[in-house]
Amino acid sequence: MSKTPNEALARLVRESGLTYSAFAMAVNRIGTEIGRPTRYDDSAVTHWVAGTMPRKEARAAIVEALSRKLFRPVTYAEAGFPSPDGGGSPLGTVEGLVDLGRQDMDPSRRSVLGAALFSVALTIPDWPDVVGRIEAHAAGEAPRIGMGEVRMVQEMTERVSELDDQFGGRHARPMAAAFLVNTVAGYLKAQAPDAVRKAMMSAASDLCYLTGYMAVDEGLHGLAQRYYLKALELAGASEDHLTYCTTLRGMSVQAVDLGHGAHAMRLADAAAAASPQAGPRMRAFLAGQQAHAAAQIGDRIQALQYMKEAEKAMEVAESRAKAFGSYDPSSLMYHLAQVKHELGDNSGAVEAMKESNKLRHSVYRRAMVRHTALTAERQLAIGHLEAACETWTEALTDYPLVQSGRCDERMREMVSLLTPYRENTQAKGVLEQARAVGVPVAA
Structure with a gap:
């Protein structure tokens, strides 16, 4: 049965500029370093390149030798080897x-x-x-x-x-x-x-x-x-408990934004359970995320309870010190807006989102564009076309300055929602502004 040549390894050896003999010597040196001396020569390298799988210890030495010679990390997969156990x-x-x-x-x-x-x-x-x-x-x-x-x-x-x-x-x-x-x-x-x-x-x-x-x-x-x-x-x-629970919280945010409420709830609960020593600001973020997930699965009582917990924790955090760049009152209002939206209070959601946008610092341009556009969508959902158009106009002002898939998605949704109203003067103006900044709008 013929072997499949290891073209990946051959390519790396060529990139290293080493002869097969010199490469074998480099592998042998590393074997000696790690207490497993070997005596490979150019014929061994020929066999490896031809498709013979080196022994486990040799694979580690081969990858290390290539990494040193190429001055960059070389992985097992890149060298055509299975991942180590x-x-x-x-x-x-x-x-x-x-x-x-x-x-x-x-x-x-x-x-x-x-x-x-x-x-x-x-x-x-x-x-x-x-x-x-x-x-x-x-x-x-x-x-x-x-x-x-x-x-x-x-x-x-x-x-x-x-x-x-x-x-x-x-x-x-x-x-x-x-x-x-x-x-x-x-x-x-x-x-x-x-x-x-x-x-x-x-x-x-x-x-x-x-x-x-x-x-x-x-x-x-x-x-x-x-x-x-x-x-x-x-x-x-x-x-590092903090980054561990921060990551779980981020995974919950991802899940809830995709509509996987039950999964988001499990992740948010896991994040809260993993952070018994969390300070009030982190506790506010975790509770706010739990509130959003609970609201999405229809658990109104739990959602409102977690939201109260988030608000209390935020009061404590804000009374201690301002923490620029972390969970802040604008983030808390965003969570409140999401909870209200999930529970069917669209008017309340719009007001909370507007307050969130008002409190958000200008350096968070990407979030501002996305959340402003989301506010307009919810304004339109309750029948406020003119207000929605004004809000979308605000979002379009900064949109050309961001490179974001989520912002692009909000712009596509804007076009879809406004197309039925394109005879309206304000809606027509928004669509023209969108086309001018590169948003795909049908003629």
């Missing part, structure tokens, strides 16, 4: 992260990634299942990192988040994926004191969560779930 090992987590990020960076893979669907059957690990599961990595010649590298990852994540808030995630997400692959993955495999390793895994978890959030913004829900799962793994490994 042990999903909780550092190789399992980091390998999966690199493969995910590299595919996301590659424009030729975007359509494949975009085809992945949101799944309510996704297995979400419990906190005890992920806590501390990544063991120290035998880094060999990998550089040693310190808290300076951790702070750099944290600050990069903040900068990417700011870009996402202002301009949407369409362009920022591939940049975040490239940073994950080319920089953060290497840090996760580097030598470091235990406290630094945990801090780096926590920072990486936060970046994975943000990248997943940006995938949600683009409507790539299956991809977002994969990033979220990596965030959970890394948060557990670093014993």
Whole structure:
């Protein structure tokens, strides 16, 4: 039976510029480093390239040798090998992260990634299942990192988040994926004191969560779930309860926005259960999300109870300090608007949404465009065409400045809702303004 040539490995060896003999020597050096000396020569490499599967230990050394020579992480999948055993090992987590990020960076893979669907059957690990599961990595010649590298990852994540808030995630997400692959993955495999390793895994978890959030913004829900799962793994490994429950909360937001209320409720409850030490601001966010999910499944009593809990927690949080960039009164009013809408109070939902928009800081341009358009939809639903047109006009002012799948969706919905009213002067004006800024509008 003929073997299938390992073209992926052959391509990487060619990229390295090493002869088969030199490559075998590099693999042997790594084998010696890890206490498993080998004596491979050029004939072994010939067999590997021809399709013979190297032994498990050799595969690890091959991937490491290629990573060092190419000055970038090389994964098992990229080398044509099956993923290593042990999903909780550092190789399992980091390998999966690199493969995910590299595919996301590659424009030729975007359509494949975009085809992945949101799944309510996704297995979400419990906190005890992920806590501390990544063991120290035998880094060999990998550089040693310190808290300076951790702070750099944290600050990069903040900068990417700011870009996402202002301009949407369409362009920022591939940049975040490239940073994950080319920089953060290497840090996760580097030598470091235990406290630094945990801090780096926590920072990486936060970046994975943000990248997943940006995938949600683009409507790539299956991809977002994969990033979220990596965030959970890394948060557990670093014993970072806050990012773990933040990620579960984000998964609940994704689910409720897609109409999966029961699934959103389970995730919101899991997030609340995973954060017994949450401060009042986080508690307000968690309760607000529980309220939205409960309202969507028709549990009016629970929804209103959670909403009261969110309001009380927000009062405590605001009395302590202003926390720019986190859950704030505008976010609380958005949750109230969603709860009222789900419970059939559309007039109340419109008023709460208008108040939310009024309170939102201008740096959150993407959210402002999306939520303003959503306000107009609900104004139209209660028969206020002229008010809706005025509100859509506001949304269209900033729309050209954002690159966001969710904002695009709101604009498409606007066109659909206004088309029956196109003889109305104001509606006609909104549609013309939309066409002028690139929204597809039929002539």
